[in-house]
Amino acid sequence: MRRTRLTLAAAAAVATSAGLLAAPSVASAAPEDVTVQLLAMNDFHGRITPQTGADGALATSPGPDGTYGNADDVIVPVGGAAHVAATVQRLETTFRETTQGPADSFFVGAGDLVSASPFESSVFKDEPTIEALNAMGLDVSSVGNHEFDRGTEELRRISAATDGTYTDDVEACEGITPGVDGCFGEGEHAFEGAEFPYLAANVVSRETGEPMLPPYQVLRTPAGQRIALIGVVTESTPTIVSPTGVTDVTFTDEAEAVNRWVPELQRQGIEAIGVLVHEGGTVTDPNAAPTADNCTGLTGPIVDINARTSAAVDLIVSAHTHNAYNCRLADPDGTPRLVTQAGFYGRLVTDIRLPVDRATGDVDRGSAAYAATNVPVTREAADPGVQSIVDYWNARAAGPGNTVVGTVTGDLLRARNGTAVVRNDESVLGTFVANAQLAVARTRPELGDPVVAFMNPGGLRTDITAGEVTFRELFDVQPFSNTVNTLTLTGAAIDDVLEQQFRGATNTTDLVLSTSDGFRYEYDRSRPEGDRVFDCSITVDGTPVSPTGTYRVAANSFLAGGGDAFTAFRTGTDQVTGPVDVDTSVEYLRANTPLTPPTGDHAIPVTTPSCSG
Known part of the structure; x- marks a missing residue:
């Protein structure tokens, strides 16, 4: 059973917190539209504990000279699973309170949520991070290249994908450092796999010729609208993970995989379509990451992927390059399309607003409400439920780790x-x-x-x-x-x-x-x-x-x-x-x-x- 995203105490705390950066102000949709909020995170890399040093600090506004990258920038501490949870809840609450008409929110990921993780998660094969993401109420994520670091079988294990339910695999837990053996949590922390689907439309089984994991997920709003998200990962994955762990799959072109599934979704009557792609680009002004429109000099694979992705796709949430940006790039028909990324390590969450036309079911990209903002994950509020998960795993890791x-x-x-x-x-x-x-x-x-x-x-x-x-x-x-x-x-x-x-x-x-x-x-x-x-x-x-x-x-x-x-x-x-x-x-x-x-x-x-x- 999916855990509630936050406890009532945490919900009250974040609802009353003023915050170091206010929730984004987004224009209202037309009366005939249903507004959907997607809150996106990428490249979390198991940072369940608030990170220290530069990784845990973010410039939220420039100094008196008006430019970023100087010693007088306003710097705030950011990150940590419990603070991500609180930020998501705060943004959801504000959205529902300020949006006119029917509305709904979903929390989504764009891959690399696990692996390359700190000790307290990685030494337990990232089961702590999966438990935290479950508790945070993550609805869906694409796979990233790091989800394949331990091979396809381990990805199937943590994603509960073998037969749709999690089955403990004792062999999967072998080789762990003495003193922290086990698979791994106990009692309420016993691992049962991800409660959200991992998507992998361009990771194709050599045996079946079909994606090894679901290619897309359909999200349904209370107003009856449907939004489909297709998930893909960088085609270069076999060159940046251990090749022996991915011999049973092939990685195909990202845009081609998306374009394969768009007609299938349209046959189902779904016109509002987004992509979660674990590939990205680089902007020339990364110090301006918290701003809503930082798309200065965007280069990299995401530019080409966007240019080749069907114009029927209304949104591309990107990842992998650890940059933060919100762009409007022309689709193949020349219509501006949102292309976003939320940096890395849970320092930012992208607040995306999609006005969906009631009559056509499509996203109204001409609406002023069609927008995205990167919001810092500040630390003035923390979800106690998620915090208890983090505390449990840090206590487990303390002996051998220290x-x-x-x-x-x-x-x-x-x-x-x-x-x-x-x-x-x-x-x-x-x-x-x-x-x-x-x-x-x-x-x-x-x-x-x-x-x-x-x-x-x-x-x-x-x-x-x-x-x-x-x-x-x-x-x-x-x-x-x-x-x-x-x-x-x-x-x-x-x-x-x-x-x-x-x-x-x-x-x-x-x-x-x-x-x-x-x-x-x-x-x-x-x-x-x-x-x-x-x-x-x-x-x-x-x-x-x-x-x-x-x-x-x-x-x-x-x-x-x-x-x-x-x-x-x-x-x-x-x-x-x-x-x-x-x-x-x-x-x-x-x-x-x-x-x-x-x-x-x-x-x-x-x-x-x-x-x-």
Whole structure:
């Protein structure tokens, strides 16, 4: 049975709270319209506990100079599941009190609600986040690429999709860190799967040729109107999740999948149609995220997806790029269409208003009421029911999570361009992880004594600061529960791996791997793609790597399977599965505490190589 979205006490609290940012003021619909409110969230990533630091702060208005991005911006704390719940309830209450005529509200998601999550959710395979979303009353969500991080079978488990009801799968709970074993909650927190449908119109079963999960969901208003939402995920998903976990499905073009189902919905007499797509774009002014019309310089895949998506679609809720925007882009018929995104981590909720014509059942896009606003999830009110769920799982995680593993004498940081975290450079944190994987793999005879370890930048999800380091902090860096595998590559294949880092005409698309100490190479990015690494410069402990030689290497199971389009790893032979990745960091730090941060600097940009040949 679906939990009520908020307790009566919480509803009263949010209804009377003035809030740091008022609910959006939206024009009234025409008398013949029925207004529907969609409240949208994306890329939550299990942030059930209010996040700290920059991830938990948002500029809600500029300083005296009228521009964002300065020290005098008005900054407020945002995020946390209980505050998302309270914000949703407040916006629903205000909407119903101020809208004339019939109205209804729905809470929707656009994927990546789970995985890449903090310790208190990820260590329990994100069952805490699913429980919180159930309690928040989420009505429907598309899948995101991170919903596939643990493979299709685990997605079916958490979405209760095997036969429409949840069945506990003991095997799905194996491999969890000792001390937090179990599947997982007890009593009222016993896991029964998602109470909302996950949609996946473009994720097609190889066996049946049909979507592995429902392609769409029809929402019905009390006034009898129907709105259908089609869910799709980025077609690039197989390249950014472990390939071995998605072998039973194919990922098709997002717009083509949507267009396939639009006629089916119209045959059912449904004309009000929206899309929840886990793909997005980038705006040039992300500091203006809280504003209602921030669509400055929108670029990225969502622009093309919108241009190819049927004009019968009235709304596109996007995700994946962690930007916040509300745009009006022309559909194929030239009619403006809302395209939105609510940033990331539950910092914002998009308040979308759809006036539905009573006679035609279609969205009246010419109405002044057709609009969207991004609303900050401030922390002045919290739903006690959702808060109790968060408190339960934090208490469960406290023992093992707060165990001190060791100390570091300096910060272990991801690569940065100024203050922004980037993926086009190696990092001190990545070198630490690679060093740990190599050192621990060398203590396991069955892994074959590797000589170098590689670490992908996208697998590093947070930084570690100087001082004592807990198990929770190490887990938060690598929350995917990959294993450290070893395999044998030729020297030519290692060169191919390095070439695959430098993609396209500019370095913005590069994915530069961190490597273990003792590995070194030189490159010139101005050279043609595929020939940017100087082969003669690739060395292990000072010895040149021979193209025809064979070398044992270590990498997490994601990379070893060709993840992030590092397909050269797939040429490897004799792959052996090793320990869970975070366990190697724990073992290595314990053995080397206090640890001095490594320097990295294994990838050397040059114009003239130091070698010849």
